[in-house]
Amino acid sequence: MLNENPDQIRERRGLSVKWNSYEKDVIPLWVADMDLPTPPEVTQTLLDTISRSDLGYPSKQLYDRYLTSLNHWSEDHFGYSYKADELEPVGDVVQAIYWATKQLPGDSVIFLTPAYPPFFRAVKESGKEAVTSQMPLLAGSYQIDMEDLREKVRKHPNSILLLCNPHNPTGRVFTRAELESLAEMALENDLWVISDEIHRDILFEDHVHIPFSSISPEVEARTVSLISGSKTFNIAGLHAAAVHIPAGTPSETMRLIPKGLLSGPSSLGMLASAVAFETSGTWLNDTLNYISHNREALSDFSTASKVNAAIPEGTYMSWIDLAPHLPADDDNAYEYLLREAKLALSPGLDFLPVGGETHVRINLATSHQTIEESLRRLKSAIGL
Ligand SMILES: Cc1ncc(COP(=O)(O)O)c(C=O)c1O
The missing domain is CATH 3.40.640.10 (Type I PLP-dependent aspartate aminotransferase-like (Major domain))
Incomplete structure (x- = not known):
């Protein structure tokens, strides 16, 4: 079972591109992998295989x-x-x-x-x-x-x-x-x-x-x-x-x-x-339940703040349009949030080359605390 044990859910500064592309004070919620542990059966099998030099x-x-x-x-x-x-x-x-x-x-x-x-x-x-x-x-x-x-x-x-x-x-x-x-x-x-x-x-x-x-x-x-x-x-x-x-x-x-x-x-x-x-079917159910909490946190945030975030039916991504919340002369949402909130989300223009600048994609597969802190930063950056 996943819980809030920081040994289980952590920043992955080791090999991950997600956690090694920005300054340390930036929360990276961009590339599509999870900050959650792999199934224990998988970890054990990999350890056994590597220890046999197989x-x-x-x-x-x-x-x-x-x-x-x-x-x-x-x-x-x-x-x-x-x-x-x-x-x-x-x-x-x-x-x-x-x-x-x-x-x-x-x-x-x-x-x-x-x-x-x-x-x-x-x-x-x-x-x-x-x-x-x-x-x-x-x-x-x-x-x-x-x-x-x-x-x-x-x-x-x-x-x-x-x-x-x-x-x-x-x-x-x-x-x-x-x-x-x-x-x-x-x-x-x-x-x-x-x-x-x-x-x-x-x-x-x-x-x-x-x-x-x-x-x-x-x-x-x-x-x-x-x-x-x-x-x-x-x-x-x-x-x-x-x-x-x-x-x-x-x-x-x-x-x-x-x-x-x-x-x-x-x-x-x-x-x-x-x-x-x-x-690992049970592991998947537990993991999706864990991520659901972040999805609900985003949904509550979106309702309360009127920020237009698509609450995912599937995938652990949400596509967010910040158009009404950005300064008129500073409408690149990715750059704005990186600078003002120290949040690294995926730039909307990569997904929508015309008109995507006010959008970002956020990755919800992280710890509950990380999502909480990210939403707090987002809210403060857009002056809510
Ligand atoms: C829709 C989609 N296809 C493919 C990939 C990448 O797949 P792979 O790592 O197997 O190349 C991703 C990763 O984010 C994805 O979102």
């Missing part, structure tokens, strides 16, 4: 155990498993985003904004056109503008649809009805879909994650899914992810990049993920 190239058995455990977890948690022989182990999800956007057929890539920043970079590197559809805020929740998206698909018929669900940074967990509309659009227009589902286990209240591929066999046949235990179990630095590439995908397109150029998962990453998938 750090050679990974065996076929380890690859098999990794993919099998990932698939069993998917079946148990989402009632859907991927076809085992279509699951490809990869080093990380970002690599797979670059791989799939470049290799799948399509002249442009359509995605929702605000968006996870590597989406912009991957599309640019692929040489394809980025076509974006901004999610409007309606009654406190960011929505897909289906009309706008349909129009963009109509204008760019030879496209790839790049999805992120649960959605970073708005925290939306798309409903079945929303996913079915997207699926219909994809099938009607013969679009390939890349579905980044790395945040699929970080769910609050009664929100349910529906794997995009599970919508129908036709959708599955056109969807490349990106999955990983790295966010779920807080082991991003160990590098292990997987891509589901359906058999119908033109193999020449997905395989054009020689496999030797793609780094695979690390043995410690696969081992840690497998152990976590096999044993």
Whole structure:
């Protein structure tokens, strides 16, 4: 069980980019990993493995155990498993985003904004056109503008649809009805879909994650899914992810990049993920309960202060618009909070290049005290 024991939840000044990029008096709530301990089973297994110096190239058995455990977890948690022989182990999800956007057929890539920043970079590197559809805020929740998206698909018929669900940074967990509309659009227009589902286990209240591929066999046949235990179990630095590439995908397109150029998962990453998938369901529930408290603190703060913060349905991120609270001549929220509140959040412009300057993304996966202090600093910086 997580508690307030400072030995369990601490600043991680060791190897973490999150805690080593700013001055010591700055609270860093930016990059998407947690300040919470990894599952104890994972820690013990890693310690045992390292103490045996068992750090050679990974065996076929380890690859098999990794993919099998990932698939069993998917079946148990989402009632859907991927076809085992279509699951490809990869080093990380970002690599797979670059791989799939470049290799799948399509002249442009359509995605929702605000968006996870590597989406912009991957599309640019692929040489394809980025076509974006901004999610409007309606009654406190960011929505897909289906009309706008349909129009963009109509204008760019030879496209790839790049999805992120649960959605970073708005925290939306798309409903079945929303996913079915997207699926219909994809099938009607013969679009390939890349579905980044790395945040699929970080769910609050009664929100349910529906794997995009599970919508129908036709959708599955056109969807490349990106999955990983790295966010779920807080082991991003160990590098292990997987891509589901359906058999119908033109193999020449997905395989054009020689496999030797793609780094695979690390043995410690696969081992840690497998152990976590096999044993750490209760740990995940406890961790989500712990983070819920921070989510509620943000919600109370938002109601009391009228600060427009999207309370996440999934992911441990919140997308905050500080527009009405910033000085007219100083409207870059990230820079303002870094300077005035010593808070390092993620800059809105990275997610929304036009109009994102008044926004920031905050990472809620930290200690209760850290969130309390961060909200206190935020409030004071905006003069409330
Ligand atoms: C939507 C999304 N995809 C991918 C990643 C990164 O995945 P990986 O570390 O496996 O490259 C993140 C990390 O924040 C993310 O939010």
